[in-house]
Amino acid sequence: xxxxxxxxxxxxxxxxxxxxxxxxxxxxxxxxxxxxxxxxxxxxxxxxxxxxxxxxxxxxxxxxxxxxxxxxxxxxxxxxxxxxxxxxxxxxxxxxxxxxxxxxxxxxxxxxxxxxxxxxxxxxxxxxxxxxxxxxxxxxxxxxxxxxxxxxxxxxxxxxxxxxxxxxxxxxxxxxxxxxxxxxxxxxxxxxxxxxxxxxxxxxxxxxxxxxxxxxxxxxxxxxxxxxxxxxxxxxxxxxxxxxxxxxxxxxxxxxxxxxxxxxxxxxxxxxxxxxxxxxxxxxxxxxxxxxxxxxxxxxxxxxxxxxxxxxxxxxxxxxxxx
Numbered sequence: 001x002x003x004x005x006x007x008x009x010x011x012x013x014x015x016x017x018x019x020x021x022x023x024x025x026x027x028x029x030x031x032x033x034x035x036x037x038x039x040x041x042x043x044x045x046x047x048x049x050x051x052x053x054x055x056x057x058x059x060x061x062x063x064x065x066x067x068x069x070x071x072x073x074x075x076x077x078x079x080x081x082x083x084x085x086x087x088x089x090x091x092x093x094x095x096x097x098x099x100x101x102x103x104x105x106x107x108x109x110x111x112x113x114x115x116x117x118x119x120x121x122x123x124x125x126x127x128x129x130x131x132x133x134x135x136x137x138x139x140x141x142x143x144x145x146x147x148x149x150x151x152x153x154x155x156x157x158x159x160x161x162x163x164x165x166x167x168x169x170x171x172x173x174x175x176x177x178x179x180x181x182x183x184x185x186x187x188x189x190x191x192x193x194x195x196x197x198x199x200x201x202x203x204x205x206x207x208x209x210x211x212x213x214x215x216x217x218x219x220x221x222x223x224x225x226x227x228x229x230x231x232x233x234x235x236x237x238x239x240x241x242x243x244x245x246x247x248x249x250x251x252x253x254x255x256x257x258x259x260x261x262x263x264x265x266x267x268x269x270x271x272x273x274x275x276x277x278x279x280x281x282x283x284x285x286x287x288x289x290x291x292x293x294x295x296x297x298x299x300x301x302x303x304x305x306x307x308x309x310x311x312x313x314x315x316x317x318x319x320x321x322x323x
Contacts, residue, residue: 001042001105002160004127007087009159010073014082016199017155019148021074022083024061030070031088038124040089045104045166046153047093047126048187050133050179051075060130061085072130074152080144082129082152092128096120096173107165111172111184118174126168127156135181150187154194164191 005013007028014021033040049072051060056075063069070086077083097114101122104111131149133139141149153167160166169184170177180187194201 001044004041004043004088005156005159007084010087010156011084013155013159013199014152017151017158017194018200018202019082019151019155020080022081024057024075024083024085027061027070027084028087030061030086032068032070032091032123033088035068036089038089038121040124042125043127043160044101044125045127045162045168046156047122047128047168047170047173048149048153048180048184049092049128049130049170050135050181051130052133052135052179054078054132054134056130056132057083057085063091067091072128074127074129076129076131076145076149076152078132078142078145080142080148082148089123090128091123092130093122093126093170093173094118094176096122097175100168100173101125104166104168107163109165111165111168114172114174116175122173129153131180133181135179137181139181141182146182150190150194153187154191155199157191158195158199164188164195167191 011021011023031040057077060071060075061069063071068091070090072092073084073086073090075083075085095118097118098120099112100114101120129149129152131141131145133141157164157166165188167188170179172184
């Protein structure tokens with residue numbers, strides 16, 4: 001049991017969780033507290049609904065003569081916009097079975113088939129979200145909408161220190177309802193996964209383990225291209241030799257050195273071929289040329305290895321005579 005979050009606390013929690021939250025009309029004072037003579041809370045959990053129709057935002061805010069709004073606390077559109085429509089008691093859950101409510105209070109991983117009797121006033125004890133969907137089993141929940149629903153529920157759980165088992169489908173609290181039209185076990189699992197990470201976490205993100213998180217582009221370049229401790233690199237590549245160099249400068253220099261090696265290879269190959277003609281048929285010209293090409297290639301590899309500092313090459317690549 002917990003005191004309900006204030007309007008500001010709800011917006012802050014949802015925003016921190018990455019929910020695309022919007023405020024609608026006078027939602028901060030829009031509730032059923034005064035009309036029913038009841039005070040919202042203490043709160044025990046969250047109820048998930050589907051709207052069973054489209055274009056439902058204003059309907060969720062206003063309701064009908066027989067069932068005045070707000071009909072939930074948040075309306076979630078197909079596009080993933082979470083619009084706040086009420087704060088306080090809302091006409092969204094109605095009455096719940098005692099065994100279903102007890103499972104939420106205990107944060108039990110098992111949510112039983114609700115009893116027929118429904119003595120619990122769930123509108124007093126639960127936050128509610130209406131997710132825009134026809135609820136006919138064939139209307140899809142876009143990934144952005146489903147993901148925002150998970151974030152929305154996780155945000156409230158995180159703010160209260162609840163587990164994912166404080167989240168219940170309307171169909172799990174009463175036998176009268178079938179919403180939401182997706183499985184609650186998988187939904188709670190997704191919430192539980194979020195709660196294992198910071199509120200800013202996104203699936204597939206490695207920011208929390210990224211050693212470069214928060215670094216500027218200049219700092220990242222400095223970390224990636226730092227060459228002071230690499231053995232055998234030209235002095236011009238080091239911060240001491242030329243502190244103004246950028247990564248592009250080093251790449252340009254590498255290109256120049258490789259082209260110099262390639263020019264040397266071509267010249268030496270031509271010289272050896274000419275020499276072979278002068279010596280006579282006793283020289284295997286092709287074998288000699290192949291040997292020179294192999295030596296050049298090995299020198300190029302050594303230059304690259306020394307630049308990265310990841311290998312054992314010993315060539316400096318500063319002159320063709322190193323071949």
